[in-house]
Amino acid sequence: MTHFLKSRWVDYIILGLSVFLIFCLVFESYIELPRFVSWLGRWHPLVLHFPIVLLLLAIFLGLTGREVPRLLLFTAVLSALITAISGFFLGKESLVKGDLLLWHQWLGAGVALVAAIWYALSKIREEKMILSKTLQGVLLVLIGFTGHYGGMVTHGEDFLALPIEKKQKELPENPLIYGDVVTRILDEKCVSCHNPNKQKGELLLTDLANILKGGENGNTVIPENLEESELIKRLHLPIEDEEHMPPEGKTPLTDVEIEILERWIALGASDTVRLSGLKEPEPLIGLVRSLREPDPSGKWANFPKIADSTLQNLSSDYLSINRVASNTDALSVDVYLAPEYDSKPITNLKRVAKNIVELDLSGLPIGSLEIDMVSLCTNLEWLELDKTPVGDEDIEKLIPLEHLRLLKIYETSINDKSLLALKKLKNLKRLYLWGTGISDSALKEFNKERPNMLIDNGIDPETEAFFVANDTIVDNKEE
Amino acid sequence: MKENENKKENPLKVNRRHFFSQLSVGIGSLALGSLLIPDLFKGNEKGQAGMPLGIPHFAPKAKRVIYLFQAGAPSQLETFDYKPTLRKRMGEDLPESIRNGQRLTGMTANQDKFPLMPPAVGFSQHGQSGTWISDYFPHIAKIADDITVVRSMHTEAINHDPAITFFQTGSQISGRPSMGSWMSYGLGSENKNLPSFVVLTSRGKGNSQGLYSKLWSSGFLDSKHQGVLLRSGKDPVLYLNDPDGISRSDKRHLLNEVSELNKLHHVETGDDEIESRIAQYEMAYRMQMSVPDVMDVSKEPESIVKLYGEDCQVPGTYAANALQARRLAENGVRFIQLYHQGWDQHGNLPDEMAGQAKDVDQASAALVMDLKQRGMLEDTLVVWGGEFGRSNYCQGKFDEANYGRDHHPRAFSIWMAGGGIKPGLNYGQTDEFGYNVVENPVHINDFHATLMHALGLDHEQLTYKYQGRRFRLTDVAGNVVKDLLA
Numbered sequence: 001m002t003h004f005l006k007s008r009w010v011d012y013i014i015l016g017l018s019v020f021l022i023f024c025l026v027f028e029s030y031i032e033l034p035r036f037v038s039w040l041g042r043w044h045p046l047v048l049h050f051p052i053v054l055l056l057l058a059i060f061l062g063l064t065g066r067e068v069p070r071l072l073l074f075t076a077v078l079s080a081l082i083t084a085i086s087g088f089f090l091g092k093e094s095l096v097k098g099d100l101l102l103w104h105q106w107l108g109a110g111v112a113l114v115a116a117i118w119y120a121l122s123k124i125r126e127e128k129m130i131l132s133k134t135l136q137g138v139l140l141v142l143i144g145f146t147g148h149y150g151g152m153v154t155h156g157e158d159f160l161a162l163p164i165e166k167k168q169k170e171l172p173e174n175p176l177i178y179g180d181v182v183t184r185i186l187d188e189k190c191v192s193c194h195n196p197n198k199q200k201g202e203l204l205l206t207d208l209a210n211i212l213k214g215g216e217n218g219n220t221v222i223p224e225n226l227e228e229s230e231l232i233k234r235l236h237l238p239i240e241d242e243e244h245m246p247p248e249g250k251t252p253l254t255d256v257e258i259e260i261l262e263r264w265i266a267l268g269a270s271d272t273v274r275l276s277g278l279k280e281p282e283p284l285i286g287l288v289r290s291l292r293e294p295d296p297s298g299k300w301a302n303f304p305k306i307a308d309s310t311l312q313n314l315s316s317d318y319l320s321i322n323r324v325a326s327n328t329d330a331l332s333v334d335v336y337l338a339p340e341y342d343s344k345p346i347t348n349l350k351r352v353a354k355n356i357v358e359l360d361l362s363g364l365p366i367g368s369l370e371i372d373m374v375s376l377c378t379n380l381e382w383l384e385l386d387k388t389p390v391g392d393e394d395i396e397k398l399i400p401l402e403h404l405r406l407l408k409i410y411e412t413s414i415n416d417k418s419l420l421a422l423k424k425l426k427n428l429k430r431l432y433l434w435g436t437g438i439s440d441s442a443l444k445e446f447n448k449e450r451p452n453m454l455i456d457n458g459i460d461p462e463t464e465a466f467f468v469a470n471d472t473i474v475d476n477k478e479e
Numbered sequence: 480m481k482e483n484e485n486k487k488e489n490p491l492k493v494n495r496r497h498f499f500s501q502l503s504v505g506i507g508s509l510a511l512g513s514l515l516i517p518d519l520f521k522g523n524e525k526g527q528a529g530m531p532l533g534i535p536h537f538a539p540k541a542k543r544v545i546y547l548f549q550a551g552a553p554s555q556l557e558t559f560d561y562k563p564t565l566r567k568r569m570g571e572d573l574p575e576s577i578r579n580g581q582r583l584t585g586m587t588a589n590q591d592k593f594p595l596m597p598p599a600v601g602f603s604q605h606g607q608s609g610t611w612i613s614d615y616f617p618h619i620a621k622i623a624d625d626i627t628v629v630r631s632m633h634t635e636a637i638n639h640d641p642a643i644t645f646f647q648t649g650s651q652i653s654g655r656p657s658m659g660s661w662m663s664y665g666l667g668s669e670n671k672n673l674p675s676f677v678v679l680t681s682r683g684k685g686n687s688q689g690l691y692s693k694l695w696s697s698g699f700l701d702s703k704h705q706g707v708l709l710r711s712g713k714d715p716v717l718y719l720n721d722p723d724g725i726s727r728s729d730k731r732h733l734l735n736e737v738s739e740l741n742k743l744h745h746v747e748t749g750d751d752e753i754e755s756r757i758a759q760y761e762m763a764y765r766m767q768m769s770v771p772d773v774m775d776v777s778k779e780p781e782s783i784v785k786l787y788g789e790d791c792q793v794p795g796t797y798a799a800n801a802l803q804a805r806r807l808a809e810n811g812v813r814f815i816q817l818y819h820q821g822w823d824q825h826g827n828l829p830d831e832m833a834g835q836a837k838d839v840d841q842a843s844a845a846l847v848m849d850l851k852q853r854g855m856l857e858d859t860l861v862v863w864g865g866e867f868g869r870s871n872y873c874q875g876k877f878d879e880a881n882y883g884r885d886h887h888p889r890a891f892s893i894w895m896a897g898g899g900i901k902p903g904l905n906y907g908q909t910d911e912f913g914y915n916v917v918e919n920p921v922h923i924n925d926f927h928a929t930l931m932h933a934l935g936l937d938h939e940q941l942t943y944k945y946q947g948r949r950f951r952l953t954d955v956a957g958n959v960v961k962d963l964l965a
Contacts, residue, residue, distance in 0.1 A: 280901065281901070281904055281963075282962075283961055286962070286965070287961075317671050317672060318671075318672070320670065322534060324538050324539075325534065325535050325539070325935060326534045326536055326537075330538075334811055336769075339768055408854045410853065432852070432853065456852055458852050459786070459848050459849075459851075467618065467621075467841060467845060467848075468785045468786075470617065471788045471841065472618070472788065472836075472838075
């Protein structure tokens with residue numbers, strides 16, 4: 001082996017490969033690779049690990065002032081050159097090279113050539129320590145950057161980004177179907193492989209022109225034609241199918257996302273249509289809306305865990321306590337009037353107060369004990385207190401319920417004062433309060449402040465008058 | 480362990496798997512047995528589906544259903560499907576291009592002609608939604624923006640019994656559980672003091688078809704899921720009241736003793752229906768208190784009585800049942816089904832329909848409005864409709880003042896309100912003759928799937944294994960009509 005390392009052939013190999021690499025880079029646009037050579041490029045992801053390890057080892061020895069074994073340096077440089085050349089072959093497969101790929105290419109070539117120079121210098125006996133160490137330093141930096149850019153090409157640009165909680169930007173009130181909705185889906189699920197840096201299947205999903213242009217097959221999206229649109233076809237293939245997109249291992253699209261893409265294509269794949277431009281019963285309206293309201297089970301995901309036995313212990317013949325859905329710890333509680341009313345079962349709910357999202361106490365003779373329990377249910381979204389003896393001071397106790405979305409307090413003796421407390425419930429969207437002591441003027445004022453809240457103040461008097469005046473069944477009997 | 484003991488004691492507990500496993504021991508070779516029956520050692524396959532029962536599969540929009548079933552099949556052409564073409568081409572024969580050789584019932588198949596008959600009633604558009612509603616329904620017209628009319632319903636059955644059975648159970652052949660039973664099975668009860676599936680019936684003066692308890696039967700599901708018919712009058716549930724001279728504490732004592740005996744028998748036989756029966760006795764005991772309370776409408780204020788119509792104070796009327804339905808819904812009954820008979824207008828349609836409409840119009844609309852003001856339309860789904868539609872051609876003598884319409888399964892209209900359904904929508908279309916669906920067809924199976932979806936149930940997941948295979952309400956069909964969901 002040592003004999004071989006001393007022979008001139010070794011130097012020739014390094015020199016030859018370096019020259020070949022430079023030649024490739026210079027005449028890149030004139031080169032047409034035979035298929036077999038292209039295939040060799042596919043080995044790039046495998047071999048690239050060798051120069052990284054070997055070079056780093058050599059650099060470590062060099063920088064710490066130890067002798068770098070010749071065999072190590074030779075194999076390191078050789079693998080660097082092979083990696084660079086195979087990388088070049090692989091890069092030829094993408095039609096247009098994006099910024100990331102270009103940076104990776106030139107940095108990679110830099111690593112290989114600087115390594116080759118180091119090798120050449122090491123042959124000269126009177127090498128200067130300073131020069132050698134500088135080279136090693138440069139090489140270290142180059143390896144770092146090359147690897148990083150290569151990683152971004154393969155795994156996407158934000159692969160190494162710090163895992164800050166990804167906050168999806170909220171959809172605007174009247175989103176563009178393409179600009180705001182479709183691109184959001186594509187960005188999230190498709191663009192990491194179909195971008196200028198990594199144009200899988202020659203397909204770019206970053207702008208509408210390229211989406212319509214399509215990939216290798218050219219029929220990615222055919223407006224108004226779902227059957228022929230390759231994109232949709234592939235989304236629907238079974239996950240085991242090679243052609244299924246996104247490929248196994250990547251996050252698949254949800255049903256809603258697929259349907260949105262389908263409807264968008266069916267409607268002509270336009271980039272100017274807005275949500276408000278759609279007419280019921282176009283399903284896209286509901287689909288887009290459902291994107292805005294996150295999956296309810298998601299927001300309940302961090303609730304304390306509740307055992308079924310706990311629920312059984314808390315429930316009675318007159319108190320039903322159920323999970324809102326099978327996969328959550330969010331609870332829905334209904335209480336019915338027992339022949340002998342007792343507040344115990346309700347106050348016992350304190351144990352699971354944080355889990356209760358729906359609570360129905362309507363028609364019960366509740367007092368402050370029960371209301372105190374209610375005020376502990378800070379995740380409550382739906383509360384029924386109608387036909388109970390609650391008063392203004394009880395409503396004030398509801399202020400901590402910041403998630404409260406719906407409140408029924410009809411047929412109670414609350415007054416205008418309660419509106420002040422209700423104003424503080426920022427998420428309250430539906431309010432049923434007819435048959436209370438609240439004055440029309442105060443309610444009007446309140447409504448002005450919260451225009452988006454649906455306030456039900458009983459049946460519209462005009463309609464009611466019509467019903468009273470036209471009793472059909474009485475008419476029917478007279479006939 | 481206990482199960483094994485049971486098995487020894489009572490042949491009822493031995494199922495096929497046990498039988499084969501015993502058999503293989505008998506042959507003297509477990510190994511051979513396992514060769515013959517590959518999953519012999521896999522243990523007892525228990526449970527029906529992967530999904531737990533008594534809880535919605537996903538967060539539901541609706542918690543209960545009030546189904547206002549119009550038995551006999553009201554004509555879509557005199558209710559919600561306005562077809563001016565019928566007036567323009569009145570008396571002309573139904574074009575063969577429309578009928579396309581489709582089957583008719585024996586009642587009209589032999590007619591020489593199929594003359595198109597326009598509706599005897601006017602139509603107008605109502606609400607912001609511009610929903611076409613016939614003048615037979617002035618009250619429902621007032622809630623046009625709260626309801627969604629589906630004009631593209633279609634079914635396969637052409638006669639009442641199979642059609643209504645299909646609608647109730649998802650199969651034209653009787654024996655399957657009713658949809659109310661499926662909901663009860665899938666969701667459990669909200670209030671343990673009342674059955675989760677309740678039926679109320681009423682009858683109009685129009686030509687009627689029979690109603691029978693098989694329509695609310697629980698089929699192969701546990702009998703606790705069966706619909707309970709609440710009668711009008713003194714005894715809403717027969718034999719619920721204690722006989723004279725028996726006090727409530729005597730009754731309690733009696734039930735405790737009977738329950739002990741039943742439990743003994745259950746240990747002996749392992750028959751699950753015994754447990755069911757024990758639970759039913761207990762519920763009946765509580766219902767002795769809860770039912771009279773729910774049924775007592777005397778406390779309803781004057782304004783509500785006026786809203787539903789004075790008739791709501793007369794037990795057994797549709798209006799009374801509608802008001803009852805609201806009270807049952809308030810008390811946590813999952814599935815409340817009203818049947819109003821008398822919609823089978825083979826003849827004398829204008830008169831009969833006017834009368835039928837008067838029975839149900841005000842109370843149906845009042846119910847929706849009443850639910851709405853109580854915030855109950857948020858989580859209660861109301862459905863109004865019959866089992867199929869009626870023909871656009873005249874049955875019998877061609878007389879505009881007194882015509883009839885035959886059965887027509889290919890297109891009919893229903894409406895829904897609340898419970899996760901978009902309000903004020905007009906969904907689906909029929910052709911200009913009102914004969915075939917031309918846009919967004921909704922099959923009964925699709926309807927069932929959508930209903931279940933609104934209640935948080937996946938119609939493909941809620942199954943019950945019986946006689947060797949898994950059954951669902953939608954059996955092997957059905958797609959959720961997402962366009963209808965809010």
